[in-house]
Amino acid sequence: xxxxxxxxxxxEIAHVLFIDTVxxxxxxxxxxxxxxxxxTQVVRATKEFQKAEASEHLIKISTGDGMALVFxxxxxxxxxxxxxxxxALKDHPRLRLRMGIxxxxxxxxxxxTGRTNLAGAGLNTAQRVMNCGDxxxxxxxxxxxxxxxxYDEWRPLLHELGECEVKxxxxxxVANLYTEELGNPAMPEKLKAARAAAAAAAAAKxxxxxxxxxxxxxLALLVAVATIGFLFFRYAPQFAARALAVREKSIAVLPFNxxxxxxxxxxxxxxxxxxxxxxxxxxxxxxxISRTSVMLYKAGNPRxxxxxxxxxxxxxxxxxxxxxxxxxxxxxxxxxxxxxxxHLWAQTYDRDLADVFAIQSEIAQxxxxxxxxxxxxxxxxxxxxxxTKDIAAYDLYVRATDLIDxxxxxxxxxxxxxxxxxVDLLNQAVARDPSFLLAYCGLxxxxxEVYLDRVDHTPxxxxxxxxxxxxxxxxxxxxxxxxxxxxxxxxxxxxxxxRARDELAIALRTLPNNARVFLWSGLIDRRQNRWHDxxxxxxxxxxxxxxxxxxxxxxxxxxxxxxxxxxxxxxxxRLIALxxxxxxxxxxxxxxxxxxxxxxxxxxxxxxxxFTDNPALLRTEASLCFLIALYGRNPVAADNALAAITNNPFxxxxxxxxxxxxxxxxxxxxGDDDGARAxxxxxxxxxxxxxxxxxxxxxxxxxxxxxLIDAALGRKQEALSEGxxxxxxxxxxxxxxxxxxILYFYAAICAQVGERDLAIEQLKPxxxxxAGTSYGDLRLDPYWDxxxxxxxxxxxxxxxxxxxALK
Numbered sequence: 001x002x003x004x005x006x007x008x009x010x011x012e013i014a015h016v017l018f019i020d021t022v023x024x025x026x027x028x029x030x031x032x033x034x035x036x037x038x039x040t041q042v043v044r045a046t047k048e049f050q051k052a053e054a055s056e057h058l059i060k061i062s063t064g065d066g067m068a069l070v071f072x073x074x075x076x077x078x079x080x081x082x083x084x085x086x087x088a089l090k091d092h093p094r095l096r097l098r099m100g101i102x103x104x105x106x107x108x109x110x111x112x113t114g115r116t117n118l119a120g121a122g123l124n125t126a127q128r129v130m131n132c133g134d135x136x137x138x139x140x141x142x143x144x145x146x147x148x149x150x151y152d153e154w155r156p157l158l159h160e161l162g163e164c165e166v167k168x169x170x171x172x173x174v175a176n177l178y179t180e181e182l183g184n185p186a187m188p189e190k191l192k193a194a195r196a197a198a199a200a201a202a203a204a205k206x207x208x209x210x211x212x213x214x215x216x217x218x219l220a221l222l223v224a225v226a227t228i229g230f231l232f233f234r235y236a237p238q239f240a241a242r243a244l245a246v247r248e249k250s251i252a253v254l255p256f257n258x259x260x261x262x263x264x265x266x267x268x269x270x271x272x273x274x275x276x277x278x279x280x281x282x283x284x285x286x287x288x289i290s291r292t293s294v295m296l297y298k299a300g301n302p303r304x305x306x307x308x309x310x311x312x313x314x315x316x317x318x319x320x321x322x323x324x325x326x327x328x329x330x331x332x333x334x335x336x337x338x339x340x341x342x343h344l345w346a347q348t349y350d351r352d353l354a355d356v357f358a359i360q361s362e363i364a365q366x367x368x369x370x371x372x373x374x375x376x377x378x379x380x381x382x383x384x385x386x387x388t389k390d391i392a393a394y395d396l397y398v399r400a401t402d403l404i405d406x407x408x409x410x411x412x413x414x415x416x417x418x419x420x421x422x423v424d425l426l427n428q429a430v431a432r433d434p435s436f437l438l439a440y441c442g443l444x445x446x447x448x449e450v451y452l453d454r455v456d457h458t459p460x461x462x463x464x465x466x467x468x469x470x471x472x473x474x475x476x477x478x479x480x481x482x483x484x485x486x487x488x489x490x491x492x493x494x495x496x497x498x499r500a501r502d503e504l505a506i507a508l509r510t511l512p513n514n515a516r517v518f519l520w521s522g523l524i525d526r527r528q529n530r531w532h533d534x535x536x537x538x539x540x541x542x543x544x545x546x547x548x549x550x551x552x553x554x555x556x557x558x559x560x561x562x563x564x565x566x567x568x569x570x571x572x573x574r575l576i577a578l579x580x581x582x583x584x585x586x587x588x589x590x591x592x593x594x595x596x597x598x599x600x601x602x603x604x605x606x607x608x609x610x611f612t613d614n615p616a617l618l619r620t621e622a623s624l625c626f627l628i629a630l631y632g633r634n635p636v637a638a639d640n641a642l643a644a645i646t647n648n649p650f651x652x653x654x655x656x657x658x659x660x661x662x663x664x665x666x667x668x669x670x671g672d673d674d675g676a677r678a679x680x681x682x683x684x685x686x687x688x689x690x691x692x693x694x695x696x697x698x699x700x701x702x703x704x705x706x707x708l709i710d711a712a713l714g715r716k717q718e719a720l721s722e723g724x725x726x727x728x729x730x731x732x733x734x735x736x737x738x739x740x741x742i743l744y745f746y747a748a749i750c751a752q753v754g755e756r757d758l759a760i761e762q763l764k765p766x767x768x769x770x771a772g773t774s775y776g777d778l779r780l781d782p783y784w785d786x787x788x789x790x791x792x793x794x795x796x797x798x799x800x801x802x803x804x805a806l807k
Contacts, residue, residue: 013374014059014106015144016126017078019043019085020066022096022135036065039095042088043067048081061118066097068123075103075147079154079177082138086182089136100130101177102141125172132164132174132191136184142173146247150512155536157183164191246339249371250287250314252294253277254303259323259330269322271398272331272360276318279364279383281513282480285373289314290515290545292405309338312546316344318367329353333363335370345370357386382510388439393432397439400425404446408550411620416455422446430471437475441485444468452492462493480510487520495735497524515545519554526558529736531770531806534558549575556588561737561771563803565596583617591624595774596801600632610637611644618644627652630665631780638666649690653741655701656690658683661709668712669782680712700729704745711752720758723749732769740771748783760792767800775800 021035043049052058052071059070071077078101089095104122125141133139140148140158148154157179163171178185253276258269274291281288289312297308305317320333334346345366349359364383368375375383388394400422407418426443430436447465450456469489472482487503490496501524508517522537538555545551556571569592575585583606590602611618611625618625622644629638642662649656664679687709691702707722723746732739747762766772778784778797787793 012072012106013103014122015071015073015075015078015103016101016106016122017069017071017081018063018066018100018102018123018126018130019068019097020063020130022098024065032065035094038092039066039097042085042092042095043069043081045088046081046084048077048084052077059118061123068126070106070118070123075144076151076154079138079140079144079148082177083182086136086138096135098130098133098135099138100126100128100133100140101138101144102126102129103144103147128166128170128172129174131166132161132172133176133188134184134186134190137188138177138183139174139188140177142175145175148177149540150508152533156532159185161188161191164188165194246309246313246315247287248315249285249373250289251280251316251318251335251367251371252289252308252312252314253280253318254294254297254308256320256322256331256333259321260325262324265322265324267395267398267402268324270402271394272322272356273320274398274401275357275360275387276333276364276367279361280367282382282510283368283373283375283379284512285375286368286371286513287314287544288513290513290548292515292550293545293547295405296547305336305338305341313543315339316371318363320363324353327353329356329359331356331359331363335367353391354389356391357388361386378510388433388436390433390436393429393436393439396425396429396432397436397442400429400439400442400446404442404449407449415453416450419446419450419453419455423450430468434471435475437472437479438481440468440472440475441479441481444472444485445488448488448492462489465489465493478510480507480514483507484511484514484517491520491524497528500524501528513544515541515548515551518544519551522558523554526561526771527735527737529732529769531558531562531804547578549578552578553588560592560595562806563596563770563774563800565592565803568592583614584621587617587621587624594628594631594780595776598776598779600628600780603628604632610634611640615644619646622646623650623652626650626662630669630782631776633669633782635666635670638662638669642666649705653744654738655704655708655741655745657705658686658690660686661705661712664709664712665782677713680709684709684713700726700742703729704742704749707749708745708752711749714753716753719749719753720755736769737771740766740769744773744777748781751783751786754786756787756790759787760790760796763793763796767796768804770804770806773800 019039021039024032024035027035049058049069052069052073055073057072059072061068061070069078069081071081082099082101085097085099089097102122102125104120104125106118106120106122129139129141139161145158145160148158154177157177159176159178161174161176163173165171176185176188177183253273256269256273258266260269277288277291277294280286281290293312297303303319308317309315315338317336317338318333319336320331323330328350329352330348330350332346332348335344336342337344347363347366349362351359361384365380368383388397403418403422403425407415407422410418423443423446426439426446429439430443433439444465447461447468451458451461451465466489469482469485472479472485476482483503484507487500487507490500490503501521504517504521504524507514511517518537518541522534522541525531525534525537535555535558538551538558541551542548542555552571552575556568556575559565559568559571569589572585572589572592575582576589579585587603587606590606593599593602607614607618607625611629618641622641626638626641626645629635629641642659645659645662649658650662651657660679660683664676664683667673667675667679684706687702687706691699691706694702703722704726707719707726710716710719710722726742727739727746730739730742732743743762743766747759747766750756750759750762763773763778767778775797778793778800784793
């Protein structure tokens with residue numbers, strides 16, 4: 001009988017909600033019975049309980065003072081049930097519950113009565129998680145937190161608590177789940193006491209070892225350190241606040257060393273490494289660092305694997321060598337634990353060259369097995385899938401990918417050259433192998449970049465991108481890479497943020513470790529006024545690609561637009577640490593002082609008072625320098641910046657300034673009214689042509705610029721009409737980023753033509769939204785000179801010193 005029961009209940013992964021009543025033992029017997037009956041009724045009334053029970057995907061276990069609910073549906077089921085219970089408890093003040101949630105293995109056992117019961121790590125861990133909490137807490141294990149972080153609904157409700165010591169001295173990482181109304185936001189007493197004890201122990205140790213040497217100065221230093229520590233933990237950047245300890249199932253695939261005599265095979269070695277990385281990245285149970293960050297650790301250079309593990313936030317790295325000779329290939333790979341430098345696995349493969357993709361799949365599968373990753377059948381099939389059977393086509397693809405990566409960090413002619421070369425190589429790749437899906441996806445991305453960068457801003461270029469995407473979908477309709485390419489097409493080609501977001505959500509299902517999914521989601525979030533989501537998505541992108549300077553720069557910009565300057569500095573400092581010789585990052589940091597404190601000196605410290613100290617940087621950042629020169633009322637610096645600007649028009653706050661208009665602003669700064677009017681008149685003639693020739697998608701910027709010119713010429717009604725029309729074409733509700741820039745200049749038009757009330761009316765909301773305006777803008781921008789001294793304006797200026805209060 002027992003053997004048969006064991007057969008019927010096999011080991012399965014279940015999702016457990018453990019509940020108990022705080023203070024149960026202090027109740028009388030009658031009170032205990034009443035509490036258990038009331039708890040049972042409340043639990044059975046929840047929708048999640050009823051749904052799971054109706055579908056026979058729920059097992060209930062009584063624990064005396066509470067219960068365990070074992071769901072066999074999804075990781076969200078116990079969480080939704082816990083939230084429903086927390087809401088219901090408002091009407092049941094006698095029930096003081098704490099709850100713990102974990103997903104893990106559950107199996108059937110025969111208990112002492114001969115009955116079938118449940119046991120396993122899933123139940124045990126859920127109970128231990130619960131035991132870390134107090135009344136009202138909904139605590140989840142690290143495993144559950146990582147699962148929930150994939151959902152926009154749950155991500156903002158998760159708050160990492162760190163490690164909690166449980167039974168037998170074991171430690172588990174837990175997170176607190178709560179909203180403003182549900183759950184308990186307080187630090188659990190068990191964790192609070194543990195932290196206090198640890199702090200006291202550390203303090204005692206310091207006192208024992210340093211007591212005789214502590215001076216007044218040293219005491220002052222300790223106070224300062226304590227103060228800094230308090231401020232750090234109180235105001236720490238969101239990008240660090242939710243960081244967990246390094247995940248056990250985390251890995252970075254470092255560049256493989258090319259041992260071939262022919263240096264041209266370096267791209268082949270890079271391709272082997274890249275394909276293993278891509279295969280592992282398809283496993284949702286792993287954390288896999290993206291290509292951009294690992295490529296910084298070039299093969300052949302000395303490597304400190306412990307440092308690399310710390311820098312990338314991983315527990316393991318994979319290293320290897322590739323040797324290609326004639327029709328043969330040798331691949332050697334080894335897995336290393338970065339915390340101990342212990343070699344966990346190594347193997348050498350000697351095969352025919354045609355088998356190289358099979359080698360890559362085998363290595364990826366071996367690594368996943370070594371890390372004990374859960375792999376779904378779909379993920380296993382994806383790892384086994386070979387990108388192409390044509391080695392030459394794959395070489396072309398790898399070279400093109402390298403060019404696309406380079407283009408992202410270049411500008412001007414170099415960027416255009418790399419993008420067009422990548423298109424050419426990818427066209428050759430699909431010509432050799434018309435079934436090469438990844439090459440079609442790369443080709444679509446390259447075409448869209450060519451379109452976005454206005455190298456070829458034509459409908460034909462968009463059609464070429466769409467044709468490549470269609471080819472990819474014909475090969476594999478459920479391809480995550482194809483959905484990612486389509487998301488980029490909607491985003492970069494049409495600014496269709498909703499459809500791009502939908503495609504990114506589909507892509508994420510099969511590309512759980514793709515940093516671009518989270519980066520592009522964050523950029524779309526900004527434009528759709530979802531700033532909290534933008535921060536979370538950029539944070540996730542940085543977890544997967546921690547040394548990607550583009551993502552770090554976008555994170556810094558996001559914080560700056562939210563007027564969260566401390567965190568913007570932290571991100572910029574991170575850039576400087578990665579590239580200490582890059583003067584652009586020092587300029588970025590100095591720029592923060594302009595917006596936060598209206599202080600121009602740090603920028604002048606980088607560029608010189610008249611922008612003559614760094615001509616190369618002036619050329620690349622001339623538009624920003626021109627704006628800073630206007631803010632500083634420095635005509636010499638403005639002339640120098642204008643001389644360095646090669647584009648006409650050039651962009652300021654998403655609006656194009658023509659050179660003639662800029663010359664008019666400088667002439668007005670110099671007091672040359674006649675020269676200013678002549679320049680503005682020339683600018684109007686030029687801008688009218690621009691507006692007439694401009695496609696609808698760029699019309700609002702052209703109209704806004706024309707409005708500024710008409711305001712300078714005293715054409716009040718035309719200026720107001722043009723500015724108002726620009727705002728109607730691109731309101732903040734349609735594009736929270738560029739729309740805010742349009743509204744800023746419409747307010748400036750109102751101020752310039754003497755409509756003070758109307759200008760104030762626009763500035764009030766503008767000063768309360770991200771990307772709207774800053775203290776530096778309002779204090780320094782000459783556009784606002786007509787409003788200075790107005791108490792309403794000065795109040796807005798003072799309010800702009802504060803971070804944006806997001807709802």
